[in-house]
Amino acid sequence: MPKLPAFERMVSMPRDSSPYQRQLSSVFASLGDEGRAKRVEDRIISGIAAGILLDGDRLPSESELAASLGVATMTAREALVSLRARGLVKTTRGREGGTFITLPLGDRTGILQDRLAAMSRVELRDLAIHYVAIASTAAELAANAADEHDVVILRQLLEGRIEGNGARGSVVGDFLLELAALSQSARLTREHVRLHTDFGSLLALAHADPEFDARMIQLCGDILDAISARDPARARKLVGDYVREGVVWLIADQSRAGIRAVKPEKTKPERPVRRTS
Amino acid sequence: MSQDKTTGTGADVSYFFESLLRDLHEWAGRMGKVFESHDGAPGPQELDAAIHPLVNEFLDRKELPLVGAGFVAARDALAGTPWHMAWWQGPAKERLLMLTIESAGETYSRREWFTVPMESGEGHVTGPYVDFLCTDEYTLTLTVPVTARGTIVGVAGADVLVETIELLLMDRLKDIDPRATLVNGSGRVIVSADPQLAAGALLVRGWQGSDAANLSVADKDLGFDKVAVGRCGTLPLAIAVPA
Numbered sequence: 001m002p003k004l005p006a007f008e009r010m011v012s013m014p015r016d017s018s019p020y021q022r023q024l025s026s027v028f029a030s031l032g033d034e035g036r037a038k039r040v041e042d043r044i045i046s047g048i049a050a051g052i053l054l055d056g057d058r059l060p061s062e063s064e065l066a067a068s069l070g071v072a073t074m075t076a077r078e079a080l081v082s083l084r085a086r087g088l089v090k091t092t093r094g095r096e097g098g099t100f101i102t103l104p105l106g107d108r109t110g111i112l113q114d115r116l117a118a119m120s121r122v123e124l125r126d127l128a129i130h131y132v133a134i135a136s137t138a139a140e141l142a143a144n145a146a147d148e149h150d151v152v153i154l155r156q157l158l159e160g161r162i163e164g165n166g167a168r169g170s171v172v173g174d175f176l177l178e179l180a181a182l183s184q185s186a187r188l189t190r191e192h193v194r195l196h197t198d199f200g201s202l203l204a205l206a207h208a209d210p211e212f213d214a215r216m217i218q219l220c221g222d223i224l225d226a227i228s229a230r231d232p233a234r235a236r237k238l239v240g241d242y243v244r245e246g247v248v249w250l251i252a253d254q255s256r257a258g259i260r261a262v263k264p265e266k267t268k269p270e271r272p273v274r275r276t277s
Numbered sequence: 278m279s280q281d282k283t284t285g286t287g288a289d290v291s292y293f294f295e296s297l298l299r300d301l302h303e304w305a306g307r308m309g310k311v312f313e314s315h316d317g318a319p320g321p322q323e324l325d326a327a328i329h330p331l332v333n334e335f336l337d338r339k340e341l342p343l344v345g346a347g348f349v350a351a352r353d354a355l356a357g358t359p360w361h362m363a364w365w366q367g368p369a370k371e372r373l374l375m376l377t378i379e380s381a382g383e384t385y386s387r388r389e390w391f392t393v394p395m396e397s398g399e400g401h402v403t404g405p406y407v408d409f410l411c412t413d414e415y416t417l418t419l420t421v422p423v424t425a426r427g428t429i430v431g432v433a434g435a436d437v438l439v440e441t442i443e444l445l446l447m448d449r450l451k452d453i454d455p456r457a458t459l460v461n462g463s464g465r466v467i468v469s470a471d472p473q474l475a476a477g478a479l480l481v482r483g484w485q486g487s488d489a490a491n492l493s494v495a496d497k498d499l500g501f502d503k504v505a506v507g508r509c510g511t512l513p514l515a516i517a518v519p520a
Contacts, residue, residue, distance in 0.1 A: 064372065067371060068371070096357075144478075144479075145465075145477055145478065145479060147463045147464075147465065147479060147482065149389075149463065153387075177409070180407075180409075181406065181407040181409055182407075183407070184405070184406075184407060184415070184475075184476070184477030184478075185407065185415075186407050186413065186414045186415045189407040189409050189413075190409075190413055193409060
């Protein structure tokens with residue numbers, strides 16, 4: 001079958017296709033023609049963008065990385081070469097050597113702003129719907145399943161009393177991840193983690209705004225109160241409120257970015273905490 | 278509800294966990310010797326080399342399929358690194374990669390499976406919980422302290438999938454009662470013979486602090502209001518049966 005441009009493919013899709021056919025076609029959908037090394041590279045970049053991999057973090061060795069991602073060692077090597085060329089990692093030799101994340105000032109924000117700028121509002125909102133479906137269901141389940149100890153841990157996390165795992169502005173993300181795990185569902189948690197690197201990383205742009213971050217930490221306090229009061233409906237609603245606020249901030253930022261592009265005056269991004277081995 | 282009946286067959290369930298903890302203690306003793314045979318604190322590479330065969334041996338046991346096992350160092354117990362985790366998991370016994378990243382130390386250092394044995398000096402059963410650090414599955418983690426020269430240098434532990442526990446213990450629970458439930462220290466369901474009760478649900482809160490014969494259940498829609506709780510020895514586990 002000749003390859004059709006995306007738009008034509010969309011209009012030619014039969015409107016009355018049964019759910020079964022839709023599912024069947026998803027099984028045989030193209031895996032994409034990106035090379036595997038490119039996919040490894042993208043995975044690492046999304047880890048950096050999501051703030052999971054921080055400046056100074058040591059990456060696994062080529063062979064460990066290859067085994068973990070299920071690719072050939074050569075493929076992992078190719079990806080690392082490309083990451084090095086982009087200045088995102090550096091490799092040192094010797095006993096304490098290895099490949100480390102190097103994040104030049106502002107790069108994480110830059111990666112995220114580029115991603116955001118390339119997204120349509122439709123795409124952004126659709127991603128948000130997916131995220132909210134997972135995160136709010138998790139919150140609802142957590143409200144039934146959390147015990148007093150879980151609530152104490154979440155409270156400590158919100159109040160910043162736990163040694164920082166992750167950069168500044170990650171409190172809300174960490175809180176929602178812990179909440180996802182409290183759903184007691186491994187599937188939901190895995191899906192949340194996956195979406196978190198996707199959508200959550202964009203929200204990190206919003207959380208770099210101290211006013212937004214502080215307000216959302218407050219909102220998480222309300223979510224925690226709902227969990228503690230065993231009020232699943234309220235917990236669900238509040239998670240929805242958080243995502244809605246986030247989307248509005250991001251769309252407003254896209255508009256601001258439009259202005260920035262005309263008048264190049266970048267806001268100075270935070271330098272992430274440097275981790276030493 | 279006869280308390281004797283619960284205790285009688287419940288002993289099987291207790292034995293299952295007690296013997297696993299006993300093996301872990303024995304294993305931890307051998308890890309402690311790795312530290313003691315070393316002048317000063319070992320470095321991460323020396324420790325990994327010494328511990329890897331012990332972990333392999335432990336994961337190869339046929340009686341109970343473990344999903345992962347290893348050693349997690351206390352802060353500054355090793356030379357040259359504040360945190361270290363030597364943990365292998367899966368059928369291929371792969372080294373956990375995420376945990377070679379230094380920031381992971383701060384993440385594990387506040388987890389129950391680490392803090393409780395470090396603080397109490399006793400073995401502990403954590404979970405059921407969704408373990409998004411290691412297995413990515415619904416997991417039960419058993420951990421015991423590792424002692425060298427009178428100091429706790431870390432914890433040795435093993436991960437078991439909750440579904441493995443279900444497979445191994447379901448029949449034993451049904452023998453006790455068609456609605457018998459194994460709960461953890463918080464009264465959370467680990468495995469239940471009762472089709473209504475999902476793993477992870479809170480069934481009977483606060484049983485550890487109570488001497489009452491029958492305790493109220495958290496969920497009002499189960500068709501019973503109270504359960505009799507049979508303790509599994511000194512473990513933070515109990516078997517609850519509708520009273």
